[in-house]
Amino acid sequence: MNAGRRAEETYNFPEAAKMYEEAIVCLGKITPQPSVRSRLLPTLRLGSCLRELARYNESETVLTQCLSEAEAELAEGRGDEQMYVHALTALATLRQYQSKYNEARELYERALPIARRVEDSSASLWLAGHIAGYAEILRKSGDLPSAEKLHREALEMRKERSCTELEMAVSYTQLGCTLFGLKRYQEAYKQHRLALLSRFKYLDFSHGLVSESLNYCAEALCALGRSEDGIPLAMHGVEIRKQVFGPSHPALAHAFSILASNYHAVGRSCDAKQLLEKCLAICEEAFPKNHANIIPNLMNYGKVLRSLGNYRKAREVYERSIVIHQLNFKTNQKADQLEKCRSEVKELAQLEAMSGEDTPDIARGVMPIPPVNMELGSTPIIVLTDVGRDVDDEYALILLGALTRMNxxxxxxxxxxxxxxxxxANLTRGSLDALGLAKVPVGVGGSGGLDGNTPLEVYEAQYSRSCSCIFESGINLMVRALESAPDNTVQLLCIASLQDAATLIRGHDKLFRAKVKEVLIMGGAKIPFNTSEFLEPDTAYNNNCDMVSARFVYRYCQEAGIPTLTLTRYTAYGCPVSNVVFDDLVKTAHMVGINTRRVSYEGINRLWHKVNLAAADPRREKLPSRCDRQWFCRTFFGKEDVNRAGDSGTSIWDLVTKLNMYDPLTMLCCIPEYRETYFYWESFFVNGIQHRVTGISETNNGVIDSALLCKKLYSLFGLSLRNALQNIC
Structure with missing residues (x-):
């Protein structure tokens, strides 16, 4: 029994069911026969596990048998009233799962008077659970005012008995769902957030109950018009449920539906459509035909189809919702739901008649450019990045999340x-979504000057997202962005090859001159010897990817009078961060923080293995011969050598003290206050316009105070990740 309960607590229902079956077999061999409670308890738990596994027919057989036995024992005077109540409510919960709400309600109405009468040392908490269970039946069947009253009664009973925070979280969740149904969204969010904080405090972030609270918080945020904040929570909820429940469980379908609602609310209906189709596929397989739980998902799907112009299919979806509603609910039960479906069918029929043919997915690939509010003092920015090559590009996106939230x-x-x-672009799209920047459009740029047949690696991330909202032409996206911005306001941040910047300028010179106020470049520049010379790019990696484009961009900006700021690798060398930064950010539980740490950990260990191989060893791949063990130790440890083996099974992560943040430092320089506080600059004037470089050499790295700068970076990284998860940690 104890093993079964432990398995249930971790949502391992198959294992729990197996344990309870073994317990039932063992009890059957005991003589004399054990008590009713001892015999029925594992059977009830087995029935509940089968219910959670959506094996409803098997669950019904087990729980019906339990109830019959409990009734018989009670009739003969040997019964246990508490077990009888358990049997009634377990079967009632199954009926609720089967969307047989009237039967569920009748069973609870038989159980609750007995539960209120039973005297027991723990009766209040036991009774609170059954009151809340009945309230859930009322909520699901549409009697929300009665459900709220009972949930508040159960909550007060639990408070009076000083139950655990995790037990309180159950009440917060149930009350939150009821308040949401009553359209009191702010109150609902408050309750769900309380539950989330308690569960995050005591459970692993990967626990199924944490995912439940993440989902409900995301749902409430969506209803409050804060879908961009809801998306990171919903994304984490989806990933947890994939791991806990597997790919075909209704719990995952629910998470897909909530994420879809949030995407739809930010204008990304194509993403919502894909998720809802996955959701409905799971529901059709897991639930009996015409199950009431499918209705909300169908209604969401119809809403999304309507927004995409597919009026006929949307109408058919709502018509099916009406049929399922009428099969599951009595007259006046969930009347608002039925009326909404009928209203949609009528409106969609009119739209069909007016539009003629369907125009499905009319919004595919189109995202609006975020509005610029200059009154807030926020500077519009366009970013060119090669994210996925190494983690500092993604850390620049993390930093962007913080700077955006700070206006x-x-x-x-x-x-x-x-x-x-x-x-x-797929990785960037997913990362931005997880950081609460789902409204920021992403576009696909060029090859960066590389041969298209020799692509570089893109590291994996479970949140990487291929979707139709990504602009296939990054140049067209940048043109739209510039056209939407006020004159002389836009910063162009180049933390990758300058090829796309050059392409944009060549094709849209007049627009670029009118809109761009400065260009920031992570790379390097040759310092001119006199004022008659131009600043030119050096052989830094980003420049070398396409040196022709790099020279063009630098020359163009100086001739056009557009200021440039260049941050070099020497600046990054002057402000290395240790492994502790990566390890600490994992504690935020944010998927981007966890994944970037994983990539860094695996990458640094792979490199350590390579530098310990002989120079001619093919396993070094294209690593230059100068990159040997001594080079590695100096670069990443700040030492000549360390006492650590160089084989592939050895990790050196714990020794790393020097990891370079090239791109986040360049992103930080977008903020005038930060660039003046943390960096020294060399200034050069061309036609009266200032162009600045920081980090002109290894001995003049441009960093004013390395410790202070590292502290600022770490603070902003943490702020971004914590804020994206609504500061639950």
């Missing part, structure tokens, strides 16, 4: 460059 920057567009640019 310091307004990202208009992110364009990925360096082949395979589309895969980088």
């Amino acid at each position: 310091l920057l307004t990202p208009l567009a992110i364009v990925t460059t360096l082949s395979p640019a589309r895969q980088r």
Whole structure:
């Protein structure tokens, strides 16, 4: 029994069912026969596990047998009233899962008077659970005012008995769902957030109950018009449920539905459509035909189809919802739901008649450019990145999340460059969504100057997202972004090859001159010897990807009078961060923080293995011969050597003290206050316009105070990840 309960607590229902079956067999061999409670308890638990596994017919057989036995024992005077109540409510909960609400209600109405009468040392908490169970039946069947009253009664009983915070979280969740149904969304969010905080405090972030609270918080935020905040929570909820429940469980379908609602609310209906189709596929397989739980998902799907112009299919979806409603609910039960469906059918029929043919997915690939509010002091910015090559690009996106929330920057567009640019766009899209920047459009840039047949690696992330809202032409996206911005306001941040910047300028010179106020470049520049010379790019990696484009961009900006700021690798060398930063950010539980740490950990250990191989060893791949063990130790440890083996099974992560944050430092320089506080600059004037470089050499790295700068970076990284998860940690 104890093993079964432990398995249930971790949502391992198959294992729990197996344990209870073994317990039942063992009890059957005991003589004399054990008590009713001892005999029925494992059987009831087995029935409940089968219910959670959506094996409703098997669950019904087990629980019906339990109830019959409990009734018989009670009739003969040997019964246990508490077990009888358990049997009634377990079967009632199954009926609720089967959307047989009237039967469920009748069973609870038989159980609750007995439960209120029973005297027991723990009766109040036991009774509170059954009151809440009955309230859930009322909520699901549409009697929300009565459900709220009972949930508040159960909550007060639990408070009086000083039950655990995790037990209180159950009441917060149930009351939150009821308040949501009553359209009191702010109150609902408050209750769900209380539940989430308690569960995060005591359970692993990967626990199924944490995912439940994440989902409900996301749902409430969506209803409050805060879908961009809801998306990170819903994304984490989906990933947890994939791991806990598997790919075909109704719990995952529910998470898909909530994430879809949030995407639809931010204008990404194509993403919502894909998720709802996955959701409905699971529901059709897991639930009996015409199950009431399918109705909300169908209604969401109909709403999304309507927004995409597919009026006929949307109407058919709502018509099916009406049929299922009428099969499951009595007259006046959930009347608002039925009326909404009928109203939609009528309106969609009219739209069909007016539009003629369907125009499905009319919004595919189209995302609006975020509005610029100059009154807030936020600077519009376009970012060119090769995210996925190494983690500092993604850390720049994390930093962008913080600076956006602080109203310091307004990202208009992110364009990925360096082949395979589309895969980088997918990673960027998912990362931005998880950081609460779902409204920021992403576009696919060029190859970055590389041969398209030799793409560089893009590291994996479970949140990487291929979707139709990604602009296939990053250049067109940047043009739209510039056109939407006020004159002389936009910062262009280049933390990758300058090829796409050059392409944009060549094709849209007049627009670029009118809109761009400065260009920030992570790379390097040759310092001119006199004022008659131009600043030119050096051989830094980003420049070398396409040196022709790099020279063009630098020369163009100086001739056009557009200021440039260049941050070099020497600046990054002057402000290395240790492994502790990565390890600490994992504690936020944010998927981006966890994944970037994983990528860094695996990458640094792979490199350690390679540098310990002989120079001619093919397993070094294209690593230069100068990159040997001594180079590695100096670069990442700040030492000549360490006492650690170089084989592939050895990790050196714990020794790493020097990891370079090239791109986040460049992102930080977008903020005038930060660039003046943390960096020294060399200034050069061309036609009266200032161009600045920080980090002109290894001995003059441009960093004013390395410790202070690292502290600021760490603070902003943490702020971004914690805020994306609504500061639950």
